[in-house]
Amino acid sequence: MNNPSEHPAIAMAARQLAARGIEDEAILAAFRRVPREEFVPEDLREFAYEDAPLPIGEGQTISQPYIVACMMDAAEITSGTRVLEVGAGSGYAAAVMSTIAGEVHAVERHEKLARKAAARVARLGYDNCTIITGDGMAGLPDEAPFDAILVAARIEEVPDALKRQLKVGGRLVVPVGGDDIQQLRCITRRSQDEWESHDITPVRFVPLLEGVVPEDGARASSDHRPARDMTTPELIAAYCTRLPEIEDPQFAAAFDKFADKRIVMLGECSHGTHEFYAARAAITRHLVDNHGFNIVAVEGDWPDAAAYDTFIRGGQLRPDQEKPFRRFPGWMWRNEVMPDFLRALRDINADRDGDAMVGFYGLDIYNMSSSIEAVLAYLDEHDPDAAAVARERYGCLTPWQADPATYGRVSLSEGYAKCEEGVIKQCNEMLHRSLAEGSGAFSAAMNARLVASAEKYYRVMYYGGSESWNLRDSHMADTLEYLLENRGKNAKAVVWAHNSHIGDARATDMGAVRGEHNIGQLARERWGDDVALVGFGTHGGTVSAAHDWDGTRETMRINPSRRDSYERLCHDSGIERFLLDLTDEGELSSRLREPRLERFIGVIYRPETERWSHYSDAVLPRQFDAYCWFDETRALQPLDESEPHEGVAETYPFGV
Numbered sequence: 001m002n003n004p005s006e007h008p009a010i011a012m013a014a015r016q017l018a019a020r021g022i023e024d025e026a027i028l029a030a031f032r033r034v035p036r037e038e039f040v041p042e043d044l045r046e047f048a049y050e051d052a053p054l055p056i057g058e059g060q061t062i063s064q065p066y067i068v069a070c071m072m073d074a075a076e077i078t079s080g081t082r083v084l085e086v087g088a089g090s091g092y093a094a095a096v097m098s099t100i101a102g103e104v105h106a107v108e109r110h111e112k113l114a115r116k117a118a119a120r121v122a123r124l125g126y127d128n129c130t131i132i133t134g135d136g137m138a139g140l141p142d143e144a145p146f147d148a149i150l151v152a153a154r155i156e157e158v159p160d161a162l163k164r165q166l167k168v169g170g171r172l173v174v175p176v177g178g179d180d181i182q183q184l185r186c187i188t189r190r191s192q193d194e195w196e197s198h199d200i201t202p203v204r205f206v207p208l209l210e211g212v213v214p215e216d217g218a219r220a221s222s223d224h225r226p227a228r229d230m231t232t233p234e235l236i237a238a239y240c241t242r243l244p245e246i247e248d249p250q251f252a253a254a255f256d257k258f259a260d261k262r263i264v265m266l267g268e269c270s271h272g273t274h275e276f277y278a279a280r281a282a283i284t285r286h287l288v289d290n291h292g293f294n295i296v297a298v299e300g301d302w303p304d305a306a307a308y309d310t311f312i313r314g315g316q317l318r319p320d321q322e323k324p325f326r327r328f329p330g331w332m333w334r335n336e337v338m339p340d341f342l343r344a345l346r347d348i349n350a351d352r353d354g355d356a357m358v359g360f361y362g363l364d365i366y367n368m369s370s371s372i373e374a375v376l377a378y379l380d381e382h383d384p385d386a387a388a389v390a391r392e393r394y395g396c397l398t399p400w401q402a403d404p405a406t407y408g409r410v411s412l413s414e415g416y417a418k419c420e421e422g423v424i425k426q427c428n429e430m431l432h433r434s435l436a437e438g439s440g441a442f443s444a445a446m447n448a449r450l451v452a453s454a455e456k457y458y459r460v461m462y463y464g465g466s467e468s469w470n471l472r473d474s475h476m477a478d479t480l481e482y483l484l485e486n487r488g489k490n491a492k493a494v495v496w497a498h499n500s501h502i503g504d505a506r507a508t509d510m511g512a513v514r515g516e517h518n519i520g521q522l523a524r525e526r527w528g529d530d531v532a533l534v535g536f537g538t539h540g541g542t543v544s545a546a547h548d549w550d551g552t553r554e555t556m557r558i559n560p561s562r563r564d565s566y567e568r569l570c571h572d573s574g575i576e577r578f579l580l581d582l583t584d585e586g587e588l589s590s591r592l593r594e595p596r597l598e599r600f601i602g603v604i605y606r607p608e609t610e611r612w613s614h615y616s617d618a619v620l621p622r623q624f625d626a627y628c629w630f631d632e633t634r635a636l637q638p639l640d641e642s643e644p645h646e647g648v649a650e651t652y653p654f655g656v
């Protein structure tokens, strides 16, 4: 039984440490003395003595007491020991060690964590414990040598610098291995050039990462020059959050800062870049799995996306149903990234009830004929009389269904909107039905809206100008609004669309010169701070694109970014992958607010005329809330060229 007056740290030392074989009385006493609740965020205090790591912000965790005890045990910390800890995090382990050791120096790369931890240990009176911001990969040469070095983050290869900062006879305790599981290794320095090591136990740690993460963009802590003396690429390097490989869980975790938003829009600066798809898939899975996002809405057509939605909910495509996303540009939604992504969403849904499942939806308006079929299929099943009326109305569009663009020309020359009235009536009726009749009716209504928008779109396309673009983006924003409404108060959406759609149009030539708006701008106008707009960019590499609309996909080399572009500033930062917060005020943001060129590659890429066909003036920090950078990227591979044919593997709904 617990003694109610006993501090929970005492019970913890008994249950989690002594019972598991930690015998050293000094170590047990150290854990009894340090109040762990002071080292965790306020709302997690009640869990402070759980047998687990806990989040402390910046995607990091406070270590599990038992593991800290094992590390201290192996490092043989006693009263005179000089200790270096790499990865101070909350400062908990450093504080515990400082109750035994002579001196503890702890280094933390996140400036914000380091500052808080330093304030905390000072307040609690651990005055032989110093916590500083820095990159601990290189150790702490100014304070070396140490009797003991403890590394609180995993690494594949132990840096020489750390081994060389041990005294002869000193011990380095470090988790060594890949991202899944590591060995806690104790390395003893035997002589000037001799080290000996043994493994203690398998463990799981967060990765040791290079570079310092400054707190607020006001100052680069690894660089003590004033910001105004630094070049813009240097400022980018100092202020950005460096990202690991996309496959590393820490990659997606860097986007946790958007977890509280209702809508997160993820862009792309080309429709044919592997990294943009893979990154968005990783981020989206993470947001769906951990932060309650239940809508994935993409720049694709509603009826096609509905087939993917059926799949991720564990359903089957009707045998007579057209395979989704077959038209140009096929690689946009039938590519090497989508199958795994959809399977992951299906796995997540497998453990959820219908209402809690994540859905996959299309915001775009090009597949008019599938939408017509879907509306008719719904009515045939539920209301055959209404189906007959709808057939009559949509019949007006039949001659042009295969090539709706000619419809625009014809309706123009005939001088009137031939089919408009019928499709609008049909749309309104379906919207009414969707209120009364469940989820199938909602999808049918979205298809009827698509037909109505598309009818108008192809007509106004012939007038040229901004109207058709605006109609399409208004349709997308309205569809998103319908989706949010339909999913109720817990609705949270991730949107995938090109930077030209999700970056606020008012910050580029689109809005300023051409009078165009887009879904990013409309979302900000409708949902304000509940929206985060994240742009994506690259300097060079290859891209999947065609030379002309309906042309063949080719892998094309992207020209290196122009010297007068935002992309070049990012490239010159010398950092391979990063996330840059653009909402910060400060020297960098005022520099970036100078308009510059930005590159837009769609499904068409014409490198020969790049300046005129693909670059446009923009003000990056107004366009996006954050910018995600991949310096070198590669062409997105379409599925049809790499996926085995039907029957060979589980290819649904991707079968060719």
Ligand code: SAH
Binding pocket: 060, 061, 062, 063, 086, 087, 088, 089, 090, 091, 092, 093, 094, 107, 108, 109, 110, 113, 134, 135, 136, 137, 152, 153, 206, 207, 208, 209, 210, 211
């Ligand atoms: N000992 C900490 C646990 C921290 S988790 C505690 O008791 O709270 C590991 C920490 O290592 C994280 O905060 C992470 O930001 C930090 N880290 C990762 N790489 C680093 C590096 N190169 N230099 C310094 N700290 C690093």
